[in-house]
Amino acid sequence: MAKKKSVFECQACGYKSSKWMGKCVNCGAWDSFEELSDEQIKISRQIDSSGKKTKASPITQIKEDLVSRxxxxxxxxxxxxxxxxxxxxxxxxxxxxxxxxxxxxxxxxxxxxxxxxxxxxxxxxxxxxxxxxxxxxxxxxxxxxxxxxxxxxxxxxxxxxxxxxxxxxxxxxxxxxxxxxxxxxxxxxxxxxxxxxxxxxxxxxxxxxxxxxxxxxxxxxxxxxxxxxxxxxxxxxxxxxxxxxxxxxxxxxxxxxxxxxxxxxxxxxxxxxxxDISSKFFSKNRLQAGSAITVVMEGSRPLLLEVQALVSESSYGNPKRSATGFDTNRLTMLLALLEKKLDLPFNQYDVFINIAGGIKITETAADLAVIAAILSSFRNRPLGSETIFLGEVGLTGDIRDIHMLDNRLKEAAMQGFKKAIVPSKPLESAGIKCYKVEEVSKIIDWM
Ligand SMILES: Nc1ncnc2c1ncn2[C@@H]1O[C@H](COP(=O)(O)OP(=O)(O)OP(=O)(O)O)[C@@H](O)[C@H]1O
Ligand SMILES: [Mg+2]
The missing domain is CATH 3.40.50.300 (P-loop containing nucleotide triphosphate hydrolases)
Incomplete structure (x- = not known):
């Protein structure tokens, strides 16, 4: 009589094996393997091959499904x-x-x-x-x-x-x-x-x-x-x-x-x-040192966000960097850049970044706002509450173009902002005064 074949399955990731394992080689979970019954093996095969047999036909002869909604x-x-x-x-x-x-x-x-x-x-x-x-x-x-x-x-x-x-x-x-x-x-x-x-x-x-x-x-x-x-x-x-x-x-x-x-x-x-989502994530009237406003795109919609930074003297040899809603690696990179280009002693300071409203920024267009917020907190000087910051910062310290600049500027103008620090001049006038900066070092001059 043929020996029955066993199948074991990891209950964490679904990985299958013919032997029981203490640790899943696929996802690393411990003690997660269970033996499948014959019925379960049948179902899992059905799902893997999704059932019925049909003949192939040329795509030119196939009628499209009508997607109604x-x-x-x-x-x-x-x-x-x-x-x-x-x-x-x-x-x-x-x-x-x-x-x-x-x-x-x-x-x-x-x-x-x-x-x-x-x-x-x-x-x-x-x-x-x-x-x-x-x-x-x-x-x-x-x-x-x-x-x-x-x-x-x-x-x-x-x-x-x-x-x-x-x-x-x-x-x-x-x-x-x-x-x-x-x-x-x-x-x-x-x-x-x-x-x-x-x-x-x-x-x-x-x-x-x-x-x-x-x-x-x-x-x-x-x-x-x-x-x-x-x-x-x-x-x-x-x-x-x-x-x-x-x-x-x-x-x-x-x-x-x-x-x-x-x-x-x-x-x-x-x-x-x-x-009126755009105005939900910042309050213009209470802008203090360490806050900078930027515009990010969520799909096709511009959203104004407040970037908050706290720079405080570090009491230990190893300064802390922490970011909520922003990539910590990117923050470390921006700080290294500020140290090198502006000669600022950030290696002796703890730096914390927070994006107000619990939103996560996934775009690089907010780099300039992060830098502005850090400098504002470091110098303890509020940035004007009528200014927004837009631009990606490169490793060489240059400030780069971002996509959909015009849309972002229009939204900022609609929310009552008067000035924008931008990497390039917009194609059409958006009803907001634009100052072009090409270098990180220029931002200090502007401040
Ligand atoms: N009376 C109330 N007033 C305001 N907010 C409320 C009230 N009751 C519930 N909520 C909000 O609704 C939330 C719970 O929503 P819901 O039960 O739909 O969540 P869920 O995602 O289905 O949670 P779960 O995973 O536990 O099923 C609460 O966290 C709270 O924010
Ligand atoms: Mg629920």
């Missing part, structure tokens, strides 16, 4: 989704605990229910009564919105066949389990099986499915990476639960671009699309 009832969410919800699509929303995932999706469900579609909200984490409290608070009551507190996938699928739903929300994927798989909810095999079944249902019945996913300490969605590969769209909900602003960012989207972000404000009545 319906609005989610929220301007910001529509923007991130690429113009609305696509029937039959699978959307994964990840975010840290308490950031507002359930709030966002419950409100979206209510909006869609109000537009005449039947919606099913499955919650495995909270009771009906708990969700009702939230629904009352954020005004999400409508007879077309159905609640199902359930953790068993088979029961959810049977409820789906009872009524003609057009939208399904799963809160959250880590708490749902399928009877076909023996392991506990949240394990690789469970998450994969449940998502695979949901995807099958979504494609077959054209129900749009939204899945909430918890994120790990490292900030990625808990469970296997395959989850992100399987779904059509992955969105991350960012923001600190202690602050009111939330950013919804596209990470992958098969039906649209991922360059746009959605910006929300958490209020007692739930999340609202942040109106």
């Amino acid at each position: 319906f609005p989610s009832g929220d301007r910001e969410l529509d923007l991130v989704l690429g113009g609305g919800i696509v029937p039959g699509s699978l959307v994964l929303i990840g975010g840290s605990p308490g950031v507002g995932k359930s709030t966002l999706l419950l409100k979206m469900c209510a909006n869609i229910a109000k537009s005449g579609k039947k919606v099913l909200y499955v919650s495995a984490e909270e009771s009906e009564g708990q969700i009702k409290i939230r629904a009352n608070r954020i005004d999400a009551n409508h007879p077309n919105l159905y609640l199902l507190p359930e953790i068993k996938l088979e029961d959810i699928l049977s409820e789906l066949s009872n009524q003609k739903y057009e939208l399904l929300v799963i809160d959250s994927i880590q708490t749902i389990f399928s009877e076909e798989v023996a392991s506990a909810p949240g394990t690789v095999s469970q998450v994969r099986t449940v998502t695979f079944d949901l995807m099958r249902i979504a494609k077959a019945t054209k129900i749009a499915v939204f899945i909430i996913g918890h994120i790990t300490k490292e900030g990625s969605i808990a469970g296997p990476r395959v989850l992100e590969h399987m779904v059509d769209t992955v969105l991350y909900f960012e923001g600190e639960s202690s602050k009111d602003l939330r950013i919804l960012r596209g990470f992958k989207n098969r039906f649209g671009s991922i360059s746009e972000v959605g910006i929300f404000e958490m209020t007692k009545e739930g999340l609202v699309s942040a109106k």
Whole structure:
């Protein structure tokens, strides 16, 4: 008789091996291997090859799918989704605990229910009564919105066949389990099986499915990476639960671009699309030494941000550099540059950078503002509250062009700024006075 082949799978990353291992060679997790049952091996093969056999045909003979969309009832969410919800699509929303995932999706469900579609909200984490409290608070009551507190996938699928739903929300994927798989909810095999079944249902019945996913300490969605590969769209909900602003960012989207972000404000009545977002992240009237304003692009939208710096004498031999919302390596580079070009003794000073509002800057266009904030704190001299700083700083100390300069200047002018320090003159006059600086050393002259 042929010997049965065993398959072991890492429960942290999904790596498979024919032998049990104490430490995963793929992700480094300890004691994470579990042996798969025959049933699990069958399912995982099915998922890997995604099932049915079809014949290939020339692309010239293939008719394109018509992608229709319906609005989610929220301007910001529509923007991130690429113009609305696509029937039959699978959307994964990840975010840290308490950031507002359930709030966002419950409100979206209510909006869609109000537009005449039947919606099913499955919650495995909270009771009906708990969700009702939230629904009352954020005004999400409508007879077309159905609640199902359930953790068993088979029961959810049977409820789906009872009524003609057009939208399904799963809160959250880590708490749902399928009877076909023996392991506990949240394990690789469970998450994969449940998502695979949901995807099958979504494609077959054209129900749009939204899945909430918890994120790990490292900030990625808990469970296997395959989850992100399987779904059509992955969105991350960012923001600190202690602050009111939330950013919804596209990470992958098969039906649209991922360059746009959605910006929300958490209020007692739930999340609202942040109106007039550009002025939310700075207060012009209270600008003190160590603050500089810059404009970053979030998708196609310019956003004014306040960069704060604190430079204080270091009491130890090893000066501290720390940045929140800005790349620490880049900060170290900028400080080394200031030391070399301006002969400033930053090796004896601790330097801290913070971007107000809990936003992360991913562009180099804010370099000049960081430098201005550092110098302002070092000299203890406030920068004028009517000035913005734009420009990338190169390793040689030159200040380089940035993209979409005109858009940024226009936004700053609209918010009442009068002066801009820029790497090059804008093509059209933006209603703001521009001073061109080409060298880091010139910024000191200007100050
Ligand atoms: N009465 C209230 N007033 C203002 N804000 C509230 C109120 N109740 C809840 N919130 C906000 O809602 C947040 C919780 O939102 P929600 O439950 O949607 O988050 P979540 O991302 O689903 O969290 P979890 O991961 O725990 O499921 C709280 O952190 C708080 O900011
Ligand atoms: Mg929740």
